[in-house]
Amino acid sequence: MEIAGLVLAAGAGRRYGMPKALVSWQGSLLVEHVAAIPAAAGLSRTIVVVGAEAARVRAAAPGLAYVENPAWATGMASSLRAGLAALDGTPATAAVILLVDMPGVTAAAVRRVAAFASPAALVMGGYAGRRSHPVLLGRDHWAGVAAAATGDRGARPYLREHAADVLVVPVEDVADDADLDVPEVSGRA
Template identity: 70%
Template sequence: METAGLVLAAGEGKRYGMPKALAKHGDRLLVQHAAETLRAAGCERRIVVLGAAADEVRAAAPDLPETVVNPDWATGMASSLKAGLAALAGTPAIAAVILLVDMPGVTAEAVRRILGHAARDALVMGGYGDRRGHPVLLGRDHWDGVARTATGDRGARDYLRTHDVRVVPVGDVADDHDIDTR
């Protein structure tokens, strides 16, 4: 039973001043860090969804796993989520765990905890005290519903609010803050 990993890294980073996929995090790019987090957690199939500056990202990070380009990246995160799920449609993946490129504090251990609940009908989110956040796991049975309801920068948020979601505590091993400024 394969669970795939998706890194959403297509935005132009308006508030940040450049695409966050090209931003440095330690000795590598944020996009490389996110892809490596998924690998370290046990995701064999990983897809990075690119958009703004896709060619630059690929040139700067030639070691990325499979990439897909979201031609509608400017419409928001939802189109990247849809592009990633569409890329997984023909695979044997039973679920997809989603990471955002700008959350380097989400650790492989947090992803492993979420992956422990993978199933075709699963909806799982990381728990940070009284907040829900990433990583997010979407079982395959929910992909069509998520794709139908995802709009703008809301991604799967509206879908998740109307369904039963398992929240797995990860706040002791991860930080869900996103990087919005340099």
Template identity: 70%
Template sequence: MSTAGVVLAAGAGRRYGMPKALVRHGDRLLVQHAADTLRAAGCTRIVVVLGAAADEVRAAAPDLPETVVNPDWATGMASSLRAGLAALTGTPATAALILLVDMPGVTPEAVRRVIGHSAPDALVMGGYGERRGHPVLLGRDHWAGVARTATGDRGARDYLRSHEVRTVPVGDVADDYDMDTP
């Protein structure tokens, strides 16, 4: 099975005060950290969806894998999710692993565990105790439905709530903290 990785990194980071893709995390930017996580986990192709300050992000992180710019980034995460899935259309990917740029606690091991369930009909989320969260795996059979129902900042949430989703425990190797404020 071929699993592609998609980093959603298009937002302006209003609550944070700047685009999170440009935030430093250790010696790298968050966007580089997210791409490195997917690479280390074995994703066969990685697409980084940019929007706010896209040119600045590309200049600051020239080592990013394939990037696409979401012209509708200001409408919320859903448009970035659609842009990422659209970039995978016509590829041999059987599933897409979705990772948010502002979750540096998601590790390659957590991603590998979720990717271990890749299939065209897969819907898988990382589990943190009683909570489900990222990373999220969307099998190719679900891409059109996710794209059709994704709105605003809800992303695939409504679609996932209306379908059976496998939860894979990852809380022992990752955390689901998202960086909303400095």
């Protein structure tokens, strides 16, 4: 079974002051760090969705597989739709969704979630009672997720609607789901 990684990295990072994909993080760019996680977890391919400053991101982090979201300013939902559409032409049976501003999600967390992959799977990482990333979407759900995604909510509306079908896999012992919103909070600027 082929499982793909999908990194959403298209935002302008208005609160951060720059696109988060271009933020330096522990010796590399956030986009490079997060895009390496699926490969380290053994996933077959990774696609990075870019939008704001797409040319700069591609130039700063060459060698990654990119898809551009021309509607990036409308929110995360359009990036999720662009990424799922790009994966639709591949043999992937499931996709693990990662956000560029959550560098604490680890390959170990992705492996745990990916262990439950199937075309019908809906799996989320669990953090002491909270559901978060990584999120695995089986291919059977891609069209429904894309149709339900609006604004900055991404897959959230679909996952809530199908809450009884979502498997939550504890990952808090191997990952951190904090997101980097502003430089002062992250301490990484």
